[in-house]
Amino acid sequence: MKNILFILVLLISGNSLAYGNQDTSKSKYIPKKYIFPSLGIIAEDINALPEDKIFNRNPADEWLPLMRKIRNFEIPKDDAIIRMNELIISLKEYLDSKGVENVNDEAWVFPVRGYTPSAIGGRNGSGYVVSNFDFFDKNTGGHPAHDIFIADRDFDNIDDITGKPVEILSMTPGIVVETRKDWVPSMDTIKGGNIVYVFNKETESFFYYAHMDLVSVNIGDIVMPGSILGTLGRTGRNAYPKRSPTHLHIMCVKSNSGDLLPFDIYPYLLNARLIE
Numbered sequence: 001m002k003n004i005l006f007i008l009v010l011l012i013s014g015n016s017l018a019y020g021n022q023d024t025s026k027s028k029y030i031p032k033k034y035i036f037p038s039l040g041i042i043a044e045d046i047n048a049l050p051e052d053k054i055f056n057r058n059p060a061d062e063w064l065p066l067m068r069k070i071r072n073f074e075i076p077k078d079d080a081i082i083r084m085n086e087l088i089i090s091l092k093e094y095l096d097s098k099g100v101e102n103v104n105d106e107a108w109v110f111p112v113r114g115y116t117p118s119a120i121g122g123r124n125g126s127g128y129v130v131s132n133f134d135f136f137d138k139n140t141g142g143h144p145a146h147d148i149f150i151a152d153r154d155f156d157n158i159d160d161i162t163g164k165p166v167e168i169l170s171m172t173p174g175i176v177v178e179t180r181k182d183w184v185p186s187m188d189t190i191k192g193g194n195i196v197y198v199f200n201k202e203t204e205s206f207f208y209y210a211h212m213d214l215v216s217v218n219i220g221d222i223v224m225p226g227s228i229l230g231t232l233g234r235t236g237r238n239a240y241p242k243r244s245p246t247h248l249h250i251m252c253v254k255s256n257s258g259d260l261l262p263f264d265i266y267p268y269l270l271n272a273r274l275i276e
Helices: 002-019 039-047 059-071 077-097 266-271
Strands: 145-149 167-169 174-180 194-200 205-215 228-232 247-256 259-262
Touching (some): 059 077, 077 174, 077 247, 077 259, 145 266, 174 205, 194 228
Antiparallel strands (some): 174 194, 194 205, 205 228
16 A cells, blocks of 8 residues: 555656656656556556455444444434435445345344244234334333343353353344444443344344344354354343343344334244244
8 A cells, every 4th residue: 555655646746746847957857757657557556455455445334433423412313314324325335245145034034043933022022112212312212122032040141951052143144233242230321231233235224133142243244144143141231130031132223214213023033044
């Protein structure tokens, strides 16, 4: 990159040096042949750099800075919606550029390995309550999500049946735009604990996986249905106390031109492919 910048400086300064009213004395005059390198040389220098360092920025990195502004009420909602819509367009274009193909929802995966829809809390999806939920206002209420419970009577994050941690799987294909891996009980204002957000381009939706123990993906990772996101835990203000059974909290918000609205994925959970 330093070579390219040096060449560009020469190119920009070349006109004034070569064609301006310059002093052509031996000490100051720079011959043209040293000012204008061939385009082939420039192309070779550019091609030698890693692609993602030049033109292929990862828009997943833009999610968290925007979300911090939204969560801290540093940006008006109307502006946040516009910027969110721009980000979604960038994410879709990026995934297309990476050759990530659309996947029919029939190939979506149940997000808790070894469990079935019978583990979903409530009756016939009754745990899903929108109320006055507003994605852009963290002070609003509601529970536009589903909780999927595991067998963990002693609250140790270990499945009572298998004796192993329970893996959380990406339900859809997409790209990871946010993770949290460092939650501790003193962070009692954070509801979700350790989390993963995955953007799915087909539905223009963000899938939120909360109350995880270990998170094994990073921002910018591309995932497919069944990709391991981490293991289930008891992190977060509402999941850490022993009054709460161990469960995955999964939510989906779907874009309406950048306005992220709750979307009930209960029918998709019922039809999702099971992985033992």
